Amino acid sequence: MPDPGRATPAEARALFRDGLRTPTAGWCTGRTQANLIAVPRDVAYDVLLFSQRNPKACPVLDVTEPGATATPLFDGDLRTDLPAYRVYVDGEAAGDVGDVRAEWRDDLVAFLIGCSFTFEDALLAAGVPIRHIEQRRNVPMYRTTVACRRAGSLGGPLVVSMRPVAPELVATAVRVTARYPAVHGAPVHVGDPAALGITDLDRPDFGDPVDVLDGEVPVFWACGVTPQAAVMASRPPLAICHAPGHMAVTDARDTDLVMP
Amino acid sequence: MPDPGRATPAEARALFRDGLRTPTAGWCTGRTQANLIAVPRDVAYDVLLFSQRNPKACPVLDVTEPGATATPLFDGDLRTDLPAYRVYVDGEAAGDVGDVRAEWRDDLVAFLIGCSFTFEDALLAAGVPIRHIEQRRNVPMYRTTVACRRAGSLGGPLVVSMRPVAPELVATAVRVTARYPAVHGAPVHVGDPAALGITDLDRPDFGDPVDVLDGEVPVFWACGVTPQAAVMASRPPLAICHAPGHMAVTDARDTDLVMP
Numbered sequence: 001m002p003d004p005g006r007a008t009p010a011e012a013r014a015l016f017r018d019g020l021r022t023p024t025a026g027w028c029t030g031r032t033q034a035n036l037i038a039v040p041r042d043v044a045y046d047v048l049l050f051s052q053r054n055p056k057a058c059p060v061l062d063v064t065e066p067g068a069t070a071t072p073l074f075d076g077d078l079r080t081d082l083p084a085y086r087v088y089v090d091g092e093a094a095g096d097v098g099d100v101r102a103e104w105r106d107d108l109v110a111f112l113i114g115c116s117f118t119f120e121d122a123l124l125a126a127g128v129p130i131r132h133i134e135q136r137r138n139v140p141m142y143r144t145t146v147a148c149r150r151a152g153s154l155g156g157p158l159v160v161s162m163r164p165v166a167p168e169l170v171a172t173a174v175r176v177t178a179r180y181p182a183v184h185g186a187p188v189h190v191g192d193p194a195a196l197g198i199t200d201l202d203r204p205d206f207g208d209p210v211d212v213l214d215g216e217v218p219v220f221w222a223c224g225v226t227p228q229a230a231v232m233a234s235r236p237p238l239a240i241c242h243a244p245g246h247m248a249v250t251d252a253r254d255t256d257l258v259m260p
Numbered sequence: 261m262p263d264p265g266r267a268t269p270a271e272a273r274a275l276f277r278d279g280l281r282t283p284t285a286g287w288c289t290g291r292t293q294a295n296l297i298a299v300p301r302d303v304a305y306d307v308l309l310f311s312q313r314n315p316k317a318c319p320v321l322d323v324t325e326p327g328a329t330a331t332p333l334f335d336g337d338l339r340t341d342l343p344a345y346r347v348y349v350d351g352e353a354a355g356d357v358g359d360v361r362a363e364w365r366d367d368l369v370a371f372l373i374g375c376s377f378t379f380e381d382a383l384l385a386a387g388v389p390i391r392h393i394e395q396r397r398n399v400p401m402y403r404t405t406v407a408c409r410r411a412g413s414l415g416g417p418l419v420v421s422m423r424p425v426a427p428e429l430v431a432t433a434v435r436v437t438a439r440y441p442a443v444h445g446a447p448v449h450v451g452d453p454a455a456l457g458i459t460d461l462d463r464p465d466f467g468d469p470v471d472v473l474d475g476e477v478p479v480f481w482a483c484g485v486t487p488q489a490a491v492m493a494s495r496p497p498l499a500i501c502h503a504p505g506h507m508a509v510t511d512a513r514d515t516d517l518v519m520p
């Protein structure tokens with residue numbers, strides 16, 4: 001297996017297609033990772049409008065034609081080339097799987113939505129350590145009590161990812177990530193988890209807990225799992241998503257998404 | 261009549277509702293102006309996807325619920341409160357009117373799309389004169405030979421607005437407008453009109469010609485009339501748009517749209 005950070009998107013997708021299951025943080029340095037949500041065509045307008053109305057959580061990078069399994073940004077097979085999928089039937093998660101060829105339908109429209117993993121290289125380059133990469137864990141994600149703006153059949157809570165940051169580096173973390181509006185941009189919240197309705201940082205709703213050291217500040221970014229939370233709340237007949245943290249590795253370059 | 265630049269959005273909308281027809285460049289300083297396109301619900305997905313795929317030309321600021329005549333950004337009546345409308349039936353412009361209450365339908369979804377008038381205050385503040393405001397004309401707009409990325413039934417050419425800029429101010433004009441990605445952002449083209457397929461700057465496809473002085477460089481920005489050109493090319497049964505240059509004056513503030 002190649003060093004994950006040095007793997008090309010095509011190499012990573014081939015490994016995932018062949019059965020490797022792993023969170024993708026730290027993979028394919030410099031290449032853009034994306035959240036996946038595929039829904040039937042008659043729900044697609046609501047997903048697209050939900051994204052327009054909640055752009056920090058749902059920055060849309062690409063949308064397929066109905067039934068298509070690739071996009072200009074993702075030159076692979078969306079049904080096999082992610083490390084793990086989560087399939088929702090009537091809003092209920094039907095378990096994580098490594099392949100969704102059996103579940104895919106010709107009327108599905110797939111959305112690739114920006115992922116905060118994209119700005120992690122920039123954070124590291126700016127001297128901001130990233131705990132879940134250090135600890136080789138999935139990033140912790142939390143359902144909040146902040147409601148998204150509804151779109152048709154879709155509504156639900158904002159989901160956030162959390163990275164603990166030393167106080168003297170918080171401003172740097174804000175400044176660096178603000179330059180990436182297409183992948184969630186600046187944090188939505190810095191500090192008090194309770195203000196977001198998060199009662200225990202050690203019990204994330206998605207992903208893994210990470211250590212928060214004495215004096216570190218929890219910093220929260222809008223998360224592309226937000227549409228999955230809306231799917232759970234709104235119960236469309238079918239939604240095929242990535243398993244949280246197990247992203248679509250695209251061919252786009254992070255440098256294409258930074259502000260000029 | 262109040263000084264147009266000092267009018268509030270509510271005052272401007274009341275004047276337009278009462279019959280005043282005027283291009284809106286220079287009106288309501290600091291408030292965001294928007295392009296309008298309203299289409300039947302079954303075409304709305306294509307408009308929203310066309311906007312996602314052509315974000316420089318079609319930055320979506322707000323979308324109504326089907327049949328609604330106001331949005332969070334526009335606290336007025338979208339059927340009466342623009343100075344002029346252009347109605348397209350089967351892709352053919354049916355003439356400009358000051359009121360579209362008769363044409364409105366309960367299944368229409370209205371899109372408010374960012375307009376480059378928004379960054380004109382910032383250009384003026386940076387010392388970049390704006391010829392169409394000086395000459396009290398509508399901004400010149402041109403259909404180009406650059407094709408937009410298609411979305412379902414909708415495809416068509418990129419439309420651009422043009423402002424002549426002195427060579428020593430071109431960099432300033434780029435720098436200032438790049439900070440407004442939600443209202444077309446940086447120019448798509450600086451210089452040679454022929455490269456965009458524009459043969460005669462004195463004959464714009466929309467709006468009025470303006471004087472280009474010796475040595476000035478024509479600078480082209482993506483224009484929110486682009487969806488209207490797609491409507492003309494793609495012929496949906498009905499589309500209700502603003503008349504070019506006669507924008508929806510919203511309650512939003514330009515400062516909300518500038519990059520951090």
